[in-house]
Amino acid sequence: MTPQQLDPVSVAIALASVLFGPALASIIGPYAVIIISSTVGAAWALGRREPGARLGAAWYFLRLNATAVLITVGLAGVTGRWLGVEDHSWLLAPIALLVGGVGDDWPRVGRWVLLRVARLFERRVGGGGGGAA
Template sequence: MNQLEPTNVAIALASVLFGPALAGVIGPYAVILIASTVGAAWALGRRDPSARLGAAGYFLRLNATALLITAGLSTLAGGWLGFEETNWMLAPIALLVGGIGDDWPRLARWVFERLGRILERRAGGDGGAT
């Protein structure tokens, strides 16, 4: 724990409050929760003001999503990028998960369109152009 990054700081603080046995679990999830809350706040700012009445449910939904998928995404991204240690990626990924907000379906369509184009190019297709 020689790097000053959010996860290590959270683990150090959690070890003081909860002891070293729990700190390794509580610290990373505290970072995910804080980062996804900040991202959700940015996403909430993009919503229609009349829809902001359900802000607590919105934050709960985005934070729960981040708590469930951030560690896995961090591991996948770290493996793809060749990093052995991926704890430092928890905060930025959770921030993105929260910040995307209700735009997940639009993001998924965009990703699938890009993947389709890449696969089409690799297969030698011309996309219907004559």
């Protein structure tokens, strides 16, 4: 007997197969997990913002969910290869949660990543201070 998978994506696919059939479930299930996870992350991020209009909050959720839908699968693939795992579907939920949770701080995160990459590059090149004038 094959053990059942209880990760969020497998459960979402099983539920979606009841509603939409197995052919669509393999597509709808993972994206449902991405949207639910990014919505939870966005709710945490929204708590860090100043209170505003409801329409602004709805736009915030829509923006973060759309971002998560567009980049989560790619990030999960890259992360899965980096970790050396073949099936990276279990990474969809935590990555989408992270995408939503970062919220409006993405420019700051981008600057932090660029700074780290620049430092790594500087170390590999050798510091760059030994050229002749």
